[in-house]
Amino acid sequence: xxxxxxxxxxxxxxxxxxxxxxxxxxxxxxxxxxxxxxxxxxxxxxxxxxxxxxxxxxxxxxxxxxxxxxxxxxxxx
Numbered sequence: 001x002x003x004x005x006x007x008x009x010x011x012x013x014x015x016x017x018x019x020x021x022x023x024x025x026x027x028x029x030x031x032x033x034x035x036x037x038x039x040x041x042x043x044x045x046x047x048x049x050x051x052x053x054x055x056x057x058x059x060x061x062x063x064x065x066x067x068x069x070x071x072x073x074x075x076x077x
Contacts (some may be wrong), residue, residue: 039064 005013013019041049053063 049063053060056063058066060067
């Protein structure tokens with residue numbers, strides 16, 4: 001499917017055995033992560049992060065890791 005499905009549509013789609021077969025190339029294994037680092041955000045900033053993460057179809061943690069990597073790479077020059 002090319003269009004974004006609702007959670008109910010996803011449930012119905014993947015409930016069918018024929019839609020549970022992996023397709024495409026194998027996904028690379030992720031790097032092992034270190035211990036959790038507690039970070040606190042003001043409510044308004046956290047809400048913006050959640051919205052951006054959802055728009056990118058990522059978890060909040062994954063989105064924050066990517067943002068930190070981007071910032072470190074940008075400043076490495």
